[in-house]
Amino acid sequence: MAEVLVYVDHVDGAVRKPTLELLTLARRIGEPVALALGPGAENTAAALAEHGAVKVLTHDASEYADYLVVPKVDALQAAVESVSPAAVLVPSSAEGKEIAARLALRIGSGVITDATDLEAGDEGPVATQSVFAASFTTKTRVSKGTPVITVKPNSAAVEAAPAAGVVEALAVTFSAQATGTRVTGRTPRESTGRPELTEAAIVVSGGRGVNGAENFGLIEALADSLGAAVGASRAAVDAGWYPHTNQVGQTGKSVSPQLYIANGISGAIQHRAGMQTSKTIVAVNKDAEAPIFDLVDYGVVGDLFDVVPQLTEEINARKG
Amino acid sequence: MSLRIVVTVKYVPDATGDRHFADDLTVDRDDVDGLLSELDEYAVEQALQISENADDDVEITVLTVGPEDAKDALRKALSMGADKAIHVEDDDLHGTDVIGTSLVLAKAIEKAGYDLVISGMASTDGTAGVIPALLAERLGVPQVTLLSEVSVEDGAVKGRRDGDAASEQLEASLPAVVSVTDQSGEARYPSFKGIMAAKKKPVQSWDLSDLDIEAEEVGLEGSWTAVDSAAARPARTAGTIVKDEGEGGKQLAEFLASQKFV
Ligand SMILES: Cc1cc2nc3c(=O)[nH]c(=O)nc-3n(C[C@H](O)[C@H](O)[C@H](O)COP(=O)(O)OP(=O)(O)OC[C@H]3O[C@@H](n4cnc5c(N)ncnc54)[C@H](O)[C@@H]3O)c2cc1C
Ligand SMILES: Cc1cc2nc3c(=O)[nH]c(=O)nc-3n(C[C@H](O)[C@H](O)[C@H](O)COP(=O)(O)OP(=O)(O)OC[C@H]3O[C@@H](n4cnc5c(N)ncnc54)[C@H](O)[C@@H]3O)c2cc1C
Numbered sequence: 001m002a003e004v005l006v007y008v009d010h011v012d013g014a015v016r017k018p019t020l021e022l023l024t025l026a027r028r029i030g031e032p033v034a035l036a037l038g039p040g041a042e043n044t045a046a047a048l049a050e051h052g053a054v055k056v057l058t059h060d061a062s063e064y065a066d067y068l069v070v071p072k073v074d075a076l077q078a079a080v081e082s083v084s085p086a087a088v089l090v091p092s093s094a095e096g097k098e099i100a101a102r103l104a105l106r107i108g109s110g111v112i113t114d115a116t117d118l119e120a121g122d123e124g125p126v127a128t129q130s131v132f133a134a135s136f137t138t139k140t141r142v143s144k145g146t147p148v149i150t151v152k153p154n155s156a157a158v159e160a161a162p163a164a165g166v167v168e169a170l171a172v173t174f175s176a177q178a179t180g181t182r183v184t185g186r187t188p189r190e191s192t193g194r195p196e197l198t199e200a201a202i203v204v205s206g207g208r209g210v211n212g213a214e215n216f217g218l219i220e221a222l223a224d225s226l227g228a229a230v231g232a233s234r235a236a237v238d239a240g241w242y243p244h245t246n247q248v249g250q251t252g253k254s255v256s257p258q259l260y261i262a263n264g265i266s267g268a269i270q271h272r273a274g275m276q277t278s279k280t281i282v283a284v285n286k287d288a289e290a291p292i293f294d295l296v297d298y299g300v301v302g303d304l305f306d307v308v309p310q311l312t313e314e315i316n317a318r319k320g
Numbered sequence: 321m322s323l324r325i326v327v328t329v330k331y332v333p334d335a336t337g338d339r340h341f342a343d344d345l346t347v348d349r350d351d352v353d354g355l356l357s358e359l360d361e362y363a364v365e366q367a368l369q370i371s372e373n374a375d376d377d378v379e380i381t382v383l384t385v386g387p388e389d390a391k392d393a394l395r396k397a398l399s400m401g402a403d404k405a406i407h408v409e410d411d412d413l414h415g416t417d418v419i420g421t422s423l424v425l426a427k428a429i430e431k432a433g434y435d436l437v438i439s440g441m442a443s444t445d446g447t448a449g450v451i452p453a454l455l456a457e458r459l460g461v462p463q464v465t466l467l468s469e470v471s472v473e474d475g476a477v478k479g480r481r482d483g484d485a486a487s488e489q490l491e492a493s494l495p496a497v498v499s500v501t502d503q504s505g506e507a508r509y510p511s512f513k514g515i516m517a518a519k520k521k522p523v524q525s526w527d528l529s530d531l532d533i534e535a536e537e538v539g540l541e542g543s544w545t546a547v548d549s550a551a552a553r554p555a556r557t558a559g560t561i562v563k564d565e566g567e568g569g570k571q572l573a574e575f576l577a578s579q580k581f582v
Contacts (some may be wrong), residue, residue, distance in 0.1 A: 110544025180462030185489035301566025310569025
């Protein structure tokens, strides 16, 4: 069977969920071979093998942390040359898309970004994309070269499928461009202990209606009662009430959880672009005419300062 | 010394309008209003600020690849304060994908001459967010992308990239390709004076032959990707909407429990 190269997103050896989803999708079109880079790369092998990786290519060098993007492209290109895969799958993060695009150009291939599903087709893998703020669904193929496809988080249910997961060291020679952009400083984000926004099964968001940073405590309390991630509209972020990393929408994160709860958010097209594919949508808004109500499975027209605390209390009570 | 900045700007269908596909599964541009992609306004703004903070002469050229109407996007950028514009237009460009678009943009940038390229973080129609990285790869210069803060000094560009895991400080020497996010600072509105001045600014038109690109390298035929189908997402079935009369939170909890979320 043809091999499919999967680029691994991991933190010090801990594999992130979108990569396990990629392995599940990769098995529909071939045998997954994984590429893990940087510190802890070898420690990813067990998790990757459990989800179907027949082989795990690894490489560590300081270049991956010290310079932007290009060293990772060099490594992925080396992996493509060693494996000759039928397709290359990369998680659709901002960096993942940049890596995928540069690789595609180098190997003379087309690139598809932000796929939400993937299946085998007569002329190679067929990707589903959700476009124009999720108002259209397209099916797209790469028609020249080795398909390079980036896939959004939450695009497939993770399935275990134990495979050999043989670890092999990859030889990488860095290109002249690799050291072009230096990372001169890095401030890591503090963990909130809540689930990762793009990977969470439930997202609870607040918008301008939350009316102040101090009131986001209400949104966080609701999120915690459900084990959810916290999101925010751009209006809330621009006002400085919540960090930009939590912004949901066109220029923030795009999320596709089982449940999305929008509080004090009107539902502008740019916000919808980031949450419209959520399975179940719920909104609390005091304006019955707010466009967000066009999207909801369940909506409450009311003041969030009354509804949200009551909801949180009720959920906590039901959990006993 | 002088600094030559090329800002890439895309003409896109209005996101608040009714965007859809034409019969050949490319974006329908005939039936919808277009405008300068809002995220490219941030790129123009940063070019103007770099110019205002520079001791050297700075020349800002805005560049678009698109149909006749794309001139509107150039006019808007010129009225914000850019100095001149280049419009690459050719019937054979219809249906070009990201790889092809990056080829055309890179050739035009090289022909125009540049020290710094500034792009938006993503277009508001294709939203791939990959053109800046592709331009850096093609031009063989550093990519300093997704910046929420950018400055140019002594032949180097510096910026801040806010990622998921960390916020990074980046630095590269010129020439380079930069892209900026909508966190980089509000874009200015064109003044009346700016709009009047824009009418007199030069707009050059180039076609594929001016850039030594063969028709087969671009367009639908030359595309590295193929769209097989495009379907409007089915309308969501109308949900239940209740008015809070004191029990709204409890009713919502009941709904969530019925859906097994609690
Ligand atoms: C290029 C571009 C990119 C953008 N990207 C994004 C993006 O990624 N994400 C994003 O969200 N936006 C984005 N926007 C902004 C977007 O257009 C809207 O301005 C924004 O989403 C509005 O946020 P909001 O819904 O919180 O605020 P508003 O539209 O002001 O809505 C606030 C809502 O809260 C309700 N409300 C007020 N008080 C209460 C209360 N006490 N109880 C209940 N309800 C209450 C009001 O009825 C109203 O419906 C972008 C815009 C542009 C131009
Ligand atoms: C819904 C949709 C989905 C698509 N999916 C794919 C896909 O998966 N693969 C693929 O190869 N192509 C795809 N395309 C085609 C692709 O979007 C176009 O080729 C486009 O011109 C370049 O990509 P982008 O608009 O996504 O740009 P992005 O990479 O999002 O744009 C980033 C920046 O590049 C600059 N830029 C982009 N285009 C131009 C231009 N024409 N003129 C001047 N500056 C520009 C702007 O500064 C912009 O802010 C898609 C198009 C649509 C409408």
